[in-house]
Amino acid sequence: xxxVSVAEKTKDRLGSAEALEDYRQHLISEKDxxxxxxxxxxxxxxxxxxxxxxxxxxxxxxxAAKLSxxxxxxIKATGCPGFCSRGPLVIMEPSGIFYQHVKPxxxxxxxxxxxxxxxPVERLLYKDPKTGEAIAHQDEIPFYKHQQKVVMRHxxxxxPTDIEDCIAAGGYTALxxxxxxxxxxxxxxxxxxxxxxxxxxxxxxxxxxxxxxxxAAQRKKEPIYVVVNGDxxxxxxxxxxxxxxxxxxxxxxxxIIGAYAMGAHQGFLYVRTEYPLAIKHxxxxxxxxxxxxxxxxxxxxxxxxxxxxxxxxxxxxxxxxSTALFTSIEGRAGExxxxxxxxxxxxLWGKPTVLNNVETWCNIPLIIENGAEWYSxxxxxxxxGTKVFSxxxxxxxxxxxxxxxxxxxxxxxxxxxxxxxxxxxxxxxQTGGPSGGCIPHFLADTPVDYDSLTKAGSMxxxxxxxxxxxxxxxxxxxxxxxxFLEEESCGKCLPCRLGLKSMLQFLDAFxxxxxxxxxxxxxxxxxxxxxxxxxxxxxxxxxxxxLTTLRYFREEYEEHIRNQRCPAxxxxxxxxYRIDPEACTGCGTCARSCPQQCITGEKKKxxxxxxxxxxxxxxxxxxxxxxxxxxx
Amino acid sequence: xxxxxxxxxxxxxxYPSEPRYLISLLQDVQAEYNYISEENMNLICxxxxxxxxxxxxxxxFYSSFSLEPRGEHEVKICLGTACxxxxxxxxxxxxxxxxxxxxxxxxxxxxxxxxxxxxxGACALAPVAVVDENYHANVTSKKLNKIIKTLSEE
Amino acid sequence: xxxxxxxxxxxxxxxxxxxxxxAEKGWTVLDTAxxxxxxxxxxxxxxxxxxxxxxxxxxxxxxQGNWSKVVISCMYPPAEGIEISTNSDRVRNxxxxxxxxxxxxxxxxxxxxxxxxxxxxxxxxxxxxxPEEQCMLCGLCVRVCEEVVGVRxxxxxxxxxxKHVATPYMIPNxxxxxxxxxxxxxxxxxMQARFDKIRGDVSQRTGxxxxx
Numbered sequence: 001x002x003x004v005s006v007a008e009k010t011k012d013r014l015g016s017a018e019a020l021e022d023y024r025q026h027l028i029s030e031k032d033x034x035x036x037x038x039x040x041x042x043x044x045x046x047x048x049x050x051x052x053x054x055x056x057x058x059x060x061x062x063x064a065a066k067l068s069x070x071x072x073x074x075i076k077a078t079g080c081p082g083f084c085s086r087g088p089l090v091i092m093e094p095s096g097i098f099y100q101h102v103k104p105x106x107x108x109x110x111x112x113x114x115x116x117x118x119x120p121v122e123r124l125l126y127k128d129p130k131t132g133e134a135i136a137h138q139d140e141i142p143f144y145k146h147q148q149k150v151v152m153r154h155x156x157x158x159x160p161t162d163i164e165d166c167i168a169a170g171g172y173t174a175l176x177x178x179x180x181x182x183x184x185x186x187x188x189x190x191x192x193x194x195x196x197x198x199x200x201x202x203x204x205x206x207x208x209x210x211x212x213x214x215x216a217a218q219r220k221k222e223p224i225y226v227v228v229n230g231d232x233x234x235x236x237x238x239x240x241x242x243x244x245x246x247x248x249x250x251x252x253x254x255x256i257i258g259a260y261a262m263g264a265h266q267g268f269l270y271v272r273t274e275y276p277l278a279i280k281h282x283x284x285x286x287x288x289x290x291x292x293x294x295x296x297x298x299x300x301x302x303x304x305x306x307x308x309x310x311x312x313x314x315x316x317x318x319x320x321x322s323t324a325l326f327t328s329i330e331g332r333a334g335e336x337x338x339x340x341x342x343x344x345x346x347x348l349w350g351k352p353t354v355l356n357n358v359e360t361w362c363n364i365p366l367i368i369e370n371g372a373e374w375y376s377x378x379x380x381x382x383x384x385g386t387k388v389f390s391x392x393x394x395x396x397x398x399x400x401x402x403x404x405x406x407x408x409x410x411x412x413x414x415x416x417x418x419x420x421x422x423x424x425x426x427x428x429x430q431t432g433g434p435s436g437g438c439i440p441h442f443l444a445d446t447p448v449d450y451d452s453l454t455k456a457g458s459m460x461x462x463x464x465x466x467x468x469x470x471x472x473x474x475x476x477x478x479x480x481x482x483x484f485l486e487e488e489s490c491g492k493c494l495p496c497r498l499g500l501k502s503m504l505q506f507l508d509a510f511x512x513x514x515x516x517x518x519x520x521x522x523x524x525x526x527x528x529x530x531x532x533x534x535x536x537x538x539x540x541x542x543x544x545x546x547l548t549t550l551r552y553f554r555e556e557y558e559e560h561i562r563n564q565r566c567p568a569x570x571x572x573x574x575x576x577y578r579i580d581p582e583a584c585t586g587c588g589t590c591a592r593s594c595p596q597q598c599i600t601g602e603k604k605k606x607x608x609x610x611x612x613x614x615x616x617x618x619x620x621x622x623x624x625x626x627x628x629x630x631x632x
Numbered sequence: 633x634x635x636x637x638x639x640x641x642x643x644x645x646x647y648p649s650e651p652r653y654l655i656s657l658l659q660d661v662q663a664e665y666n667y668i669s670e671e672n673m674n675l676i677c678x679x680x681x682x683x684x685x686x687x688x689x690x691x692x693f694y695s696s697f698s699l700e701p702r703g704e705h706e707v708k709i710c711l712g713t714a715c716x717x718x719x720x721x722x723x724x725x726x727x728x729x730x731x732x733x734x735x736x737x738x739x740x741x742x743x744x745x746x747x748x749x750x751x752x753g754a755c756a757l758a759p760v761a762v763v764d765e766n767y768h769a770n771v772t773s774k775k776l777n778k779i780i781k782t783l784s785e786e
Numbered sequence: 787x788x789x790x791x792x793x794x795x796x797x798x799x800x801x802x803x804x805x806x807x808x809a810e811k812g813w814t815v816l817d818t819a820x821x822x823x824x825x826x827x828x829x830x831x832x833x834x835x836x837x838x839x840x841x842x843x844x845x846x847x848x849x850q851g852n853w854s855k856v857v858i859s860c861m862y863p864p865a866e867g868i869e870i871s872t873n874s875d876r877v878r879n880x881x882x883x884x885x886x887x888x889x890x891x892x893x894x895x896x897x898x899x900x901x902x903x904x905x906x907x908x909x910x911x912x913x914x915x916x917p918e919e920q921c922m923l924c925g926l927c928v929r930v931c932e933e934v935v936g937v938r939x940x941x942x943x944x945x946x947x948x949k950h951v952a953t954p955y956m957i958p959n960x961x962x963x964x965x966x967x968x969x970x971x972x973x974x975x976x977m978q979a980r981f982d983k984i985r986g987d988v989s990q991r992t993g994x995x996x997x998x
Contacts, residue, residue: 044753045753045757047767048752084755084757233750233751234751236713236751237751238751238753238754238755242753273696274752313696314694314696314697315696316695317750328655332654332686333690392714392755393714394717398756399756430713466713466714477717484711595729617722618722618726619726619773622772622774
């Protein structure tokens with residue numbers, strides 16, 4: 001791909017830390033902090049919702065307005081500011097006026113009312129769902145007020161495809177500090193003292209992992225490879241996606257600092273192929289960084305050389321597991337191997353390898369810049385720092401949030417998430433993806449940190465938080481995760497390949513009202529065999545959703561088995577669709593949309609579904625404008 | 633389907649002749665030709681120096697690769713957790729029934745390939761579908777049928 | 787190896803089922819058990835090839851202090867003073883479920899039926915897909931063809947429940963030299979049954995696994 005490299009555009013490579021600082025000051029002086037900026041979110045979510053058209057419309061409206069050069073604002077395409085359910089998002093800087101659900105047709109009014117007349121467009125402002133009161137400024141909106149943007153501080157403010165924007169905002173300051181004022185051991189010590197734990201799921205202390213690799217490399221006299229795990233496979237998790245799309249330089253900077261600390265000269269970024277925008281932005285970022293001498297040979301003239309390449313995933317969730325990820329980089333099928341010798345000692349091509357998650361690497365520049373003490377004061381002891389979560393599912397405010405570790409789960413859902421639409425509160429929150437579990441509402445005061453979540457039977461995982469309400473069935477959710485893992489299993493070991501299939505046989509029986517209550521104990525026994533016997537963590541943690549839902553929602557399982565009833569109205573074999581004769585207007589739309597042609601009725605008279613032919617496809621419910629089709 | 637602009641040799645030349653570039657080569661060939669033919673598979677093996685068994689094993693292991701030609705249009709329905717909770721499975725079942733093919737397969741006229749994908753990173757818009765790189769938010773079976781109709785008439 | 791794994795003269799002292807044993811440097815728990823005549827069942831293990839850890843039947847429970855873990859004995863390196871149990875509750879649980887699932891996976895294999903019966907598993911509640919199937923995907927055939935014979939005529943295709951042993955494109959592979967090593971190492975009759983699908987026309991054999 002042909003991207004104009006910064007080296008072609010500008011000057012020579014930056015040959016020292018001073019040169020970087022001079023360049024930074026130069027860039028800052030060129031920018032007028034009072035010149036208005038119009039931020040238009042171009043993260044994958046808002047793009048899917050048409051934000052590029054909004055940006056285009058704003059550009060055209062600005063041109064048509066013929067403002068004097070001094071006040072023409074800059075329109076910036078940035079990464080994800082996080083409030084995804086309100087997109088497309090347009091945010092004014094420096095005023096902080098926040099517009100939601102912006103359409104291209106709104107562009108003219110925004111230009112006229114806000115940019116020229118300096119007033120907010122009322123109808124585009126966020127409204128408090130309870131009071132209806134409009135809140136104009138981003139930091140006053142409850143969704144943002146309770147967050148603490150640390151790792152995501154630049155996202156939504158900088159243009160991720162422009163390294164100058166990143167440098168002006170402070171990018172690569174930490175790298176310069178590490179390379180020119182700290183010894184590698186000092187960098188490692190700082191990371192260790194910060195208490196940073198792996199953000200990919202297992203929460204292993206990062207400093208300790210680095211030290212294991214360093215010792216192994218010294219003993220074996222081999223090089224260390226540093227690898228980024230960008231294979232964010234947990235469905236419903238898109239934190240790393242936003243980080244890679246919105247601030248790729250933070251990731252690169254952290255990786256280079258880590259490489260320096262460990263004496264590594266070669267790095268790999270493994271990014272799943274389902275994130276094309278992230279791959280594109282990372283490629284641009286790396287080309288730009290190389291152009292300025294921040295990546296490649298003799299970085300900042302210090303004599304330290306390091307470069308990296310991107311390896312795309314090829315559609316296998318199992319490749320998020322470290323040993324499978326390595327075999328994938330090596331060009332083979334992603335089959336994990338037993339980890340009786342740590343990857344930090346024997347990883348990629350048998351050499352000491354440090355694999356860390358995207359978010360973990362992004363935390364490194366912060367720790368170096370601000371110090372371990374500052375970092376360890378964020379969050380709680382044993383779970384220091386902040387964590388980015390993707391808050392999705394049955395919650396009012398769907399999006400990406402960053403909070404200090406230790407916030408009670410209920411506060412996250414209510415204060416930031418805005419509660420559950422249409423219901424008083426949540427039924428359960430699923431954390432940790434397919435390896436995690438459901439935390440029920442009565443445990444809402446569980447602090448969100450590694451150890452508390454594990455104690456509750458779930459785990460932190462990569463950060464996906466799926467909020468469930470009364471219309472979500474735990475048996476269905478357990479089945480969903482098992483089916484997902486069955487499809488993604490590499491198939492090498494018996495407990496996983498056969499065990500997941502067999503556990504599903506139990507769950508399918510429960511979900512269709514067959515099976516006996518005694519089967520629950522058998523399923524639990526099989527689940528423990530799969531946990532104990534599996535080769536890798538995919539199989540080893542696969543029983544978690546089943547086991548936690550059984551722990552907290554056993555009655556729901558029993559209701560399915562004993563009474564052939566799905567209380568949430570989800571399990572197809574146990575529900576039926578019925579037309580409410582009071583609500584039905586007899587318009588016939590449902591009958592026309594039914595693929596089985598099993599709905600009958602006269603015009604303007606209540607219609608009826610033939611239960612013997614109904615396949616519960618839901619088309620009637622979808623097409624009915626009067627909410628007359630109910631599930632029971 | 634785009635016009636084939638690159639020939640296989642120019643794709644091969646992009647990578648050194650080492651086994652570790654197998655997956656990258658398969659990805660580039662898949663992207664360019666919409667599938668991996670037996671002929672191209674053999675050429676890749678020759679270039680990186682591995683036996684055909686390894687390439688075949690890798691090509692059948694990863695979901696991104698197809699050994700059969702894919703359809704002119706690719707319809708991917710997201711089955712990530714958020715999309716599942718919003719009825720994603722029903723969308724897949726309905727479309728699969730209407731097109732007469734299972735997910736992962738292509739219609740006999742090679743017009744449409746139906747796929748499921750696990751999480752595109754656009755969870756606020758659940759349920760999501762991607763049709764030829766165009767994202768569709770809050771899809772319903774009705775919307776999907778409309779889209780399919782337009783594609784089939786092209 | 788760290789200091790704590792070296793005992794006298796580089797040997798590692800530990801226990802298996804409360805019996806004191808000594809491993810030479812580089813021995814796994816399985817190597818040690820076999821040396822002492824302690825029986826641990828295996829399916830995917832063969833002295834001729836590297837262990838892969840696929841069948842998990844050789845599981846044992848390793849305990850040190852208040853820490854315990856279920857591991858596979860064919861690959862686990864014993865540490866000084868570790869306590870290995872070949873018959874703990876967790877081990878027996880893993881084994882009996884694997885065997886019951888295997889009875890559904892390979893219903894036609896007499897070897898698996900006999901092995902299962904040895905551990906008290908005589909029936910299965912799980913669905914049988916193919917009543918003629920004997921292959922449990924242990925991978926011994928693939929490994930012997932790669933590591934010992936060197937022609938790499940067969941490999942695994944697909945993944946998960948669709949995984950199968952095959953030649954590329956499921957047509958006989960001229961790379962196969964019909965040596966029969968795969969049949970020899972196969973723990974069931976599976977390879978015997980599909981051998982004809984693998985070896986191509988012997989007069990066309992190339993003897994190496996490359997495309998031309």
